[in-house]
Amino acid sequence: MLKALPCLSILLLVAAPATAQIGGSKKSDPRVKQVLDQLDYDFKVDEDGDYRLELPTTGDRTQVVYVISHTEEYGSLEIREIYSYAFKTGGHLSADLANALLKDNQLKKLGAWRLIGTGDSQVAAYAVQIAADADQDSFKAAVDIVKNVADQREKDEVGSDNF
Numbered sequence: 001m002l003k004a005l006p007c008l009s010i011l012l013l014v015a016a017p018a019t020a021q022i023g024g025s026k027k028s029d030p031r032v033k034q035v036l037d038q039l040d041y042d043f044k045v046d047e048d049g050d051y052r053l054e055l056p057t058t059g060d061r062t063q064v065v066y067v068i069s070h071t072e073e074y075g076s077l078e079i080r081e082i083y084s085y086a087f088k089t090g091g092h093l094s095a096d097l098a099n100a101l102l103k104d105n106q107l108k109k110l111g112a113w114r115l116i117g118t119g120d121s122q123v124a125a126y127a128v129q130i131a132a133d134a135d136q137d138s139f140k141a142a143v144d145i146v147k148n149v150a151d152q153r154e155k156d157e158v159g160s161d162n163f
Contacts, residue, residue: 008031015078019036025048028045028067028069029132033052035136038136039136039140041053042054043050049070050066051067051069052064054067055143055147057151061151062145063150064084065083065084065143065146067080067143068080068082071132078132078133079132080129080130080134081127082128082129082130083125083126083127084148084149084150084163085124085125086125086149086157087123088122088162089115089123090120091122097157099161101113101124104149108145109146110142111127111129112124112126113127114127124157126145126150128145128146130142
């Protein structure tokens with residue numbers, strides 16, 4: 001057993017950097033910057049390395065969309081998340097609103113509603129998971145659906161343009 005400890009220590013030291021390369025660092029993913037530049041989107045990179053886009057929707061409205069630099073793996077897939085907040089829940093959704101969001105998920109071809117956070121800071125967000133190296137057209141389609149679905153729900157639920 002004691003002889004195995006040095007080997008285990010070395011294995012742990014080697015494994016940690018390997019997993020960080022998939023997106024565990026706070027650095028922004030240059031693949032996202034490349035496609036955002038190709039699409040001529042203005043963006044900011046936050047302290048986590050995620051991309052923040054403020055995009056026009058309808059009328060004078062805008063919607064903030066986040067493109068997450070950190071990626072996850074599922075089998076051979078490397079997946080990136082794109083999401084946008086729609087409204088604050090105050091930590092509680094009525095049964096009718098929760099059912100409405102679940103039914104809305106059924107109607108969408110890409111993405112789903114989710115709750116992010118807890119208590120008074122909880123928000124309903126619309127999120128899409130795409131291939132981390134998605135091409136320009138796929139990336140734009142994902143950003144567009146997130147932007148439009150979240151903005152419409154925000155308009156329906158709150159009436160104002162908070163996100």
